[in-house]
Amino acid sequence: MPKPDLHAKKVMFCVWWNFKGILHYELLPSNQTITSAVYSAQLERLAQALREKEPALINRKGVILHHHNARPHTARITAEKLRQLEWEVLPQPAYSPDIAPSDYHLFRSLQNFLLGKKFNNEECLKNALTEFFASKSQEFYNRGIKMLPERWVQVVENNGNYIVD
Structure with a gap:
């Protein structure tokens, strides 16, 4: 007999934010992974969200994106x-997650918020x-940004070693 699924279903969460708040986020379908094509499509949806939420930023061409060096982020398509x-x-x-604001600031707080919570469906999440x-x-x-x-x-002072909080 197969064992019941002992692990909770995980959902890929992608989020973009600035010093004012959340600009755009997406939950990927459970069968989808991040590829350069998926990421490029997400960037297009982010651009649309920016046009709606931060038109001055788009109009002055002042978007500076900070993302890590995952292969989809550095691919030719991206x-x-x-x-x-x-x-x-x-x-x-x-x-270097220790110098990615999403990792050291946003996700840490989100993890604490979600601790112990279970969701029956994507809408609840x-x-x-x-x-x-x-x-x-x-x-x-x-x-988080500042x-x-x-x-x-701190990274320079630690000779490139991880920052331990």
Whole structure:
């Protein structure tokens, strides 16, 4: 007899945010992984969200994207999409979650919020995410972005070793 599924179903969560708050997020279908084509399509939807939420940013061509060096983020298709959007990419060393604001700030807080919660369906999860994002002030997001230069200094002072919080 097969054993019941002992592990909860995991959902890939992709989020883009700035110092004001959440710009766009997506939950990927359970059978989908991030490829350069998927990521490029996400960037197009992010661009649409920016046109709606931050038109001044788009109009002055001032988007600076900070993402890590995962293969889909550095692939030719993605690079072409970023050129098309005229977005600048802030360099990020490989395997450096300690200097990625989503990892050291947003996801840590989200993980604490979700701790022990179980969701029966994707709609319940989306409602919880909406609740979490709404519970955070603009100062929360601002602080996460403004911590980045401090984190860079810590990495240099640690000779490139991970920052342990």
